[in-house]
Amino acid sequence: xxxxxxxxxxxxxxxxxxxxxxxxxxxxxxxxxxxxxxxxxxxxxxxxxxxxxxxxxxxxxxxxxxxxxxxxxxxxxxxxxxxxxxxxxxxxxxxxxxxxxxxxxxxxxxxxxxxxxxxxxxxxxxxxxxxxxxxxxxxxxxxxxxxxxxxxxxxxxxxxxxxxxxxxxxxxxxxxxxxxxxxxxxxxxxxxxxxxxxxxxxxxxxxxxxxxxxxxxxxxxxxxxxxxxxxxxxxxxxxxxxxxxxxxxxxxxxxxxxxxxxxxxxxxxxxxxxxxxxxxxxxxxxxxxxxxxxxxxxxxxxxxxxxxxxxxxxxxxxxxxxxxxxxxxxxxxxxxxxxxxxxxxxx
Amino acid sequence: xxxxxxxxxxxxxxxxxxxxxxxxxxxxxxxxxxxxxxxxxxxxxxxxxxxxxxxxxxxxxxxxxxxxxxxxxxxxxxxxxxxxxxxxxxxxxxxxxxxxxxxxxxxxxxxxxxxxxxxxxxxxxxxxxxxxxxxxxxxxxxxxxxxxxxxxxxxxxxxxxxxxxxxxxxxxxxxxxxxxxxxxxxxxxxxxxxxxxxxxxxxxxxxxxxxxxxxxxxxxxxxxxxxxxxxxxxxxxxxxxxxxxxxxxxxxxxxxxxxxxxxxxxxxxxxxxxxxxxxxxxxxxxxxxxxxxxxxxxxxxxxxxxxxxxxxxxxxxxxxxxxxxxxxxxxxxxxxxxxxxxxxxxx
Numbered sequence: 001x002x003x004x005x006x007x008x009x010x011x012x013x014x015x016x017x018x019x020x021x022x023x024x025x026x027x028x029x030x031x032x033x034x035x036x037x038x039x040x041x042x043x044x045x046x047x048x049x050x051x052x053x054x055x056x057x058x059x060x061x062x063x064x065x066x067x068x069x070x071x072x073x074x075x076x077x078x079x080x081x082x083x084x085x086x087x088x089x090x091x092x093x094x095x096x097x098x099x100x101x102x103x104x105x106x107x108x109x110x111x112x113x114x115x116x117x118x119x120x121x122x123x124x125x126x127x128x129x130x131x132x133x134x135x136x137x138x139x140x141x142x143x144x145x146x147x148x149x150x151x152x153x154x155x156x157x158x159x160x161x162x163x164x165x166x167x168x169x170x171x172x173x174x175x176x177x178x179x180x181x182x183x184x185x186x187x188x189x190x191x192x193x194x195x196x197x198x199x200x201x202x203x204x205x206x207x208x209x210x211x212x213x214x215x216x217x218x219x220x221x222x223x224x225x226x227x228x229x230x231x232x233x234x235x236x237x238x239x240x241x242x243x244x245x246x247x248x249x250x251x252x253x254x255x256x257x258x259x260x261x262x263x264x265x266x267x268x269x270x271x272x273x274x275x276x277x278x279x280x281x282x283x284x285x286x287x288x289x290x291x292x293x294x295x296x297x298x299x300x301x302x303x304x305x306x307x308x309x310x311x312x313x314x315x316x317x318x319x320x321x322x323x324x325x326x327x328x329x330x331x332x333x334x335x336x337x338x339x340x341x342x343x344x345x346x347x
Numbered sequence: 348x349x350x351x352x353x354x355x356x357x358x359x360x361x362x363x364x365x366x367x368x369x370x371x372x373x374x375x376x377x378x379x380x381x382x383x384x385x386x387x388x389x390x391x392x393x394x395x396x397x398x399x400x401x402x403x404x405x406x407x408x409x410x411x412x413x414x415x416x417x418x419x420x421x422x423x424x425x426x427x428x429x430x431x432x433x434x435x436x437x438x439x440x441x442x443x444x445x446x447x448x449x450x451x452x453x454x455x456x457x458x459x460x461x462x463x464x465x466x467x468x469x470x471x472x473x474x475x476x477x478x479x480x481x482x483x484x485x486x487x488x489x490x491x492x493x494x495x496x497x498x499x500x501x502x503x504x505x506x507x508x509x510x511x512x513x514x515x516x517x518x519x520x521x522x523x524x525x526x527x528x529x530x531x532x533x534x535x536x537x538x539x540x541x542x543x544x545x546x547x548x549x550x551x552x553x554x555x556x557x558x559x560x561x562x563x564x565x566x567x568x569x570x571x572x573x574x575x576x577x578x579x580x581x582x583x584x585x586x587x588x589x590x591x592x593x594x595x596x597x598x599x600x601x602x603x604x605x606x607x608x609x610x611x612x613x614x615x616x617x618x619x620x621x622x623x624x625x626x627x628x629x630x631x632x633x634x635x636x637x638x639x640x641x642x643x644x645x646x647x648x649x650x651x652x653x654x655x656x657x658x659x660x661x662x663x664x665x666x667x668x669x670x671x672x673x674x675x676x677x678x679x680x681x682x683x684x685x686x687x688x689x690x691x692x693x694x
Contacts, residue, residue, distance in 0.1 A: 276632035
């Protein structure tokens with residue numbers, strides 16, 4: 001006789017499309033349909049219990065009514081999709097077994113039937129590495145930092161490297177990789193606490209609070225009297241302009257994010273675009289999804305660095321699915337420190 | 348007995364530093380010091396008679412009081428320096444002989460004593476190629492187009508290529524090289540006459556008059572329904588923004604000039620900077636001076652293309668040194684068509 005295990009399934013849904021930056025009330029906790037804790041025969045899917053959910057700035061783009069981007073928008077009234085770490089409860093896919101841990105795209109809910117199992121990665125459990133790191137240091141933000149720094153920035157030992165949003169999920173790793181590469185590294189962030197962490201925990205050479213600077217161009221000139229070889233840009237807008245003014249000849253700008261901008265068509269004003277010619281600057285936008293072939297090497301390198309104590313990783317962990325809307329909104333007000341993760345359940 | 352040949356020496360001098368775009372009256376014709384038609388013993392210089400002088404947009408930057416660029420500004424009250432084609436009258440440099448033709452940096456005057464002979468290139472006279480082409484097709488604009496297209500744009504057969512200022516000294520060659528490479532090429536310019544030349548004389552697939560377009564983004568979408576792989580940017584500003592909106596994934600923008608901008612710190616407003624990330628666009632500024640090692644191959648290739656009738660070159664030739672100020676100012680009002688040259692003297 002089959003036991004028909006059924007669970008209620010709390011979810012976070014998007015209420016309606018967002019203009020500008022999301023706030024907590026753009027999302028709400030709902031009780032979804034009761035869900036059978038099984039992967040239906042023939043579905044080739046896996047039924048997972050979600051343990052950790054990832055709050056990532058790129059998700060803002062999916063909350064806006066814009067259908068021509070690299071990833072489609074969410075559907076208002078429906079559960080939010082994002083990266084997570086989950087445990088397999090039942091599987092109709094021979095590649096996954098009950099009890100295994102996986103990471104990949106799942107939903108912001110307690111239990112999810114994942115049908116696109118091809119994008120899941122099985123986690124090799126390792127007591128030395130927190131499971132949640134698989135949506136951070138060893139997940140999408142990690143490969144973003146890794147590919148962005150090594151492949152897009154073309155770094156050389158001794159380069160002068162500037163990282164904005166430097167305590168964030170991506171920035172904190174970029175700066176540490178740059179230090180390991182023999183670069184001089186300065187980071188910026190928006191609170192004195194973050195500045196302290198960037199210098200003392202993450203080991204950057206210098207850090208500053210951009211909110212305390214009336215003139216970003218002058219601030220960068222102070223921290224980089226010799227100029228900047230590499231700017232790893234997470235914020236866009238006036239910070240990018242200030243960096244252009246301070247780049248060295250043949251400098252490289254890797255454009256990873258524009259968290260300072262409320263929407264993808266916000267006007268951004270530049271006074272130093274001419275520097276692109278006079279200093280032969282390369283500005284290169286990138287997405288980690290173009291670098292999937294690097295994943296095995298990335299995992300090996302970063303796991304090694306972490307276990308050898310060469311890098312650390314700062315997380316901002318919130319407990320409970322119900323905390324997700326506020327935690328997500330905090331990405332854009334700068335309230336959280338480090339990689340923002342939601343712990344939905346214990347293993 | 349030595350004959351002491353002396354000539355009066357008409358010159359064009361910059362009256363004072365310019366804000367924004369130069370006008371004819373920013374320069375004036377003066378009678379310089381009478382000049383001995385000899386290269387002084389021990390000077391290692393060459394005394395040349397200037398035949399053709401080149402009007403190039405980059406020279407605007409040297410008319411502004413800005414000392415931190417890749418090339419120093421002119422000195423008000425002094426003769427203007429620029430590229431030219433000249434004939435050696437007397438030489439104290441064993442590499443050059445009387446009667447030879449040279450091209451390189453000279454002054455806007457009738458006779459010049461050139462001391463920096465290392466930058467001069469001796470012209471192999473060829474009846475099939477006008478001497479003046481050595482400041483255009485085979486000179487700085489030519490190598491700019493050649494290096495910019497082949498080295499910066501990373502072109503592939505079948506790419507969709509957009510060129511602004513497409514009838515200009517650089518743009519006209521870029522488009523023709525792109526056609527020879529098997530690309531689909533559209534150019535823009537500011538008069539219907541230029542548009543006619545771009546399509547019918549230069550052989551672009553399409554061309555349009557940007558001044559007749561209320562919405563540049565929509566215009567580019569009309570000419571590139573599939574999007575743009577390569578934008579060769581000579582103008583900057585709103586045209587660059589419109590191009591960003593229309594780039595394809597992994598598109599490349601080679602930034603060669605920003606002739607739409609009045610000064611190097613003009614505010615440029617962008618609504619489509621986010622496309623740099625979502626479409627993984629590379630924006631790369633360049634100067635031809637970084638590609639001097641290409642010069643021999645460039646000369647051979649372009650001379651070959653020209654002699655085989657595969658490319659043409661449009662010049663705007665003005666007669667007489669006194670026409671230089673107006674001709675130079677016309678670069679920024681769009682009045683001239685093709686490469687602007689001043690014929691100072693016959694051979």
